[in-house]
Amino acid sequence: MKLSARNVLPGKVVAVTKGATTAHVKVELSSGVTILSSITNEAVDELALKVGDSVSAVVKSSDVMIGK
Amino acid sequence: MKLSARNVLPGKVVAVTKGATTAHVKVELSSGVTILSSITNEAVDELALKVGDSVSAVVKSSDVMIGK
Amino acid sequence: MKLSARNVLPGKVVAVTKGATTAHVKVELSSGVTILSSITNEAVDELALKVGDSVSAVVKSSDVMIGK
Amino acid sequence: MKLSARNVLPGKVVAVTKGATTAHVKVELSSGVTILSSITNEAVDELALKVGDSVSAVVKSSDVMIGK
Amino acid sequence: MKLSARNVLPGKVVAVTKGATTAHVKVELSSGVTILSSITNEAVDELALKVGDSVSAVVKSSDVMIGK
Amino acid sequence: MKLSARNVLPGKVVAVTKGATTAHVKVELSSGVTILSSITNEAVDELALKVGDSVSAVVKSSDVMIGK
Numbered sequence: 001m002k003l004s005a006r007n008v009l010p011g012k013v014v015a016v017t018k019g020a021t022t023a024h025v026k027v028e029l030s031s032g033v034t035i036l037s038s039i040t041n042e043a044v045d046e047l048a049l050k051v052g053d054s055v056s057a058v059v060k061s062s063d064v065m066i067g068k
Numbered sequence: 069m070k071l072s073a074r075n076v077l078p079g080k081v082v083a084v085t086k087g088a089t090t091a092h093v094k095v096e097l098s099s100g101v102t103i104l105s106s107i108t109n110e111a112v113d114e115l116a117l118k119v120g121d122s123v124s125a126v127v128k129s130s131d132v133m134i135g136k
Numbered sequence: 137m138k139l140s141a142r143n144v145l146p147g148k149v150v151a152v153t154k155g156a157t158t159a160h161v162k163v164e165l166s167s168g169v170t171i172l173s174s175i176t177n178e179a180v181d182e183l184a185l186k187v188g189d190s191v192s193a194v195v196k197s198s199d200v201m202i203g204k
Numbered sequence: 205m206k207l208s209a210r211n212v213l214p215g216k217v218v219a220v221t222k223g224a225t226t227a228h229v230k231v232e233l234s235s236g237v238t239i240l241s242s243i244t245n246e247a248v249d250e251l252a253l254k255v256g257d258s259v260s261a262v263v264k265s266s267d268v269m270i271g272k
Numbered sequence: 273m274k275l276s277a278r279n280v281l282p283g284k285v286v287a288v289t290k291g292a293t294t295a296h297v298k299v300e301l302s303s304g305v306t307i308l309s310s311i312t313n314e315a316v317d318e319l320a321l322k323v324g325d326s327v328s329a330v331v332k333s334s335d336v337m338i339g340k
Numbered sequence: 341m342k343l344s345a346r347n348v349l350p351g352k353v354v355a356v357t358k359g360a361t362t363a364h365v366k367v368e369l370s371s372g373v374t375i376l377s378s379i380t381n382e383a384v385d386e387l388a389l390k391v392g393d394s395v396s397a398v399v400k401s402s403d404v405m406i407g408k
Contacts, residue, residue: 001137001192001271001272002182002183002271003135003269003270004173004179004180004183004269004271005179005269006104006176006178007103007104008135017361019223019224019226019360019361020224020225020226021223021227021228022223022226022242022359022360022361023361024361024382029099033077033097033099035075035077035127036075036129036132036380037132037133037134037140038129038130038361038362038380039132039133039134039140040142040240040242042142042240043134043140043142046138047136047138049134053136054136055136056137057132057134059103059127059131059133060266061092061104061105061106062106062174062266063400063402064103064105064106064107064125064126064127065073065105065107065125065126065345065400066095066105066111066123066125067071067123067341067342067343067344068121068123068124068341068342069339069340069343069396070339070340070386071338072337072339072384073383074382085157087155087156087157087158087292087294088156088157088294089156089289089290089291089296089310090156090157090294090310091157092176092178104176106158106176107344107400108296108308108401110296110346111344111346124341126343128335130196130198130334130335130378131196133140133196135138135139135140136137139271141269144271145239155291155292155293155294156293158292158293159293160265165233165237167233167234167235167237169213169233171263172268172314173268173269174265174268174293175268175269175270183270183272185272190272191270191272192272193268193270194268194269194270195239195267195268195269196267197228197240197242198332198334199263199264199267199332199334200241200243200261200262200263201241201276201277202241202247202251202253202261202262202275202276203207203212203259203260203261203262203273203274203275203276204251204259204260204274205273205328205407206318207275207330207405207406207407208309208311208312208315208316208405208406208407209315224359224360225358225360225364226362226378242334243276243332244276244278244333244364244378246278246364251276260273264402264405265312266403277405279375279376280407281373281375296401299406301369301371301373302371303369303370303371305369307349307404308404309404309405309406310402311405311406315406319406319408321408325408326408327408328406328408329404329406330404330405331375331403331404331405333364333376333378334378335403336375336376336377336397336398337345337377337397337398337399338365338367338383338387338389338395338397338398340394340396
């Protein structure tokens with residue numbers, strides 16, 4: 001499936017923290033910048049996310065602000 | 069002002085396209101990856117955004133999905 | 137690529153309206169319910185979206201409210 | 205109150221899971237498709253959400269992506 | 273319909289600007305603060321939004337950041 | 341850093357509730373209206389958010405709906 005989301009940033013999972021319902025997944029991009037993603041525990045389980053996985057951080061353009 | 073948003077990605081503006089009400093701003097990160105941001109024309113004007121500007125793409129963690 | 141987004145609703149494109157920068161895509165689900173998606177013109181072009189296409193409407197759980 | 209949100213999908217609550225601060229509510233649409241919503245525990249309490257309730261899943265158009 | 277969204281800010285419409293597909297609606301709260309909402313032209317038409325209308329700006333908690 | 345987000349509502353923190361991964365921060369605006377923000381525990385720690393702090397609730401225009 002190809003997505004309309006314009007931002008797909010490849011990286012590696014460096015941390016997975018499951019909460020009661022919501023998990024935090026940290027992804028390190030090749031540039032060294034770290035992205036934090038807040039998703040459901042259910043998604044972490046279904047994708048079997050773990051440290052070292054090659055993944056992409058995906059963001060819809062309308063969710064990106066600009067700071068200057 | 070310090071923001072709660074966890075994702076602040078520094079880069080350079082490589083394109084600004086204003087529409088009728090909504091503008092698209094492309095930001096190239098140091099890694100060469102390009103981020104597309106969809107914001108209001110009003111914000112483009114107020115921040116005086118133009119090609120070459122040093123900016124940050126800012127994203128709240130709850131707006132980041134993971135693809136694997 | 138498998139996505140963390142929990143909501144993937146299969147349907148058919150029944151309308152594509154491009155604006156200056158932002159496009160509206162209407163998707164009819166098998167149940168007859170229609171979903172409206174607001175995405176970039178660029179995404180419409182890259183996915184070559186047109187009436188009759190089989191697609192999925194994709195929504196992150198944190199973007200779903202409940203009305204009662 | 206009438207809402208600007210274009211997507212209002214009627215269904216029945218099939219699961220409510222409260223976390224520490226964030227709850228997950230599963231809604232089954234008439235088509236059999238299941239929608240997951242991530243909302244505050246506070247909202248679950250105020251709407252007194254429970255299995256069997258007739259509700260709607262509500263989504264703003266700018267939060268809907270297209271996959272093809 | 274009662275909504276799970278925690279933030280409902282009452283005010284008056286002070287401007288409606290329709291674009292090609294996306295409209296901007298400005299709402300002045302009783303405190304004098306102005307809120308900008310970006311919604312579909314379709315929603316503006318369906319709600320018949322015009323200057324002077326009493327409306328509410330509605331925001332899901334997961335879309336609110338904190339700046340300090 | 342100046343932000344593209346059009347909505348910056350000044351107020352005072354009246355409650356901070358940390359969950360397992362996600363925190364809820366309540367901000368009272370000068371008008372007496374209360375805003376609920378759902379952010380990461382990590383952000384609460386980094387901004388050292390506590391009751392009484394002067395902060396702003398920040399919302400992107402595309403995340404604001406209108407109810408009438």
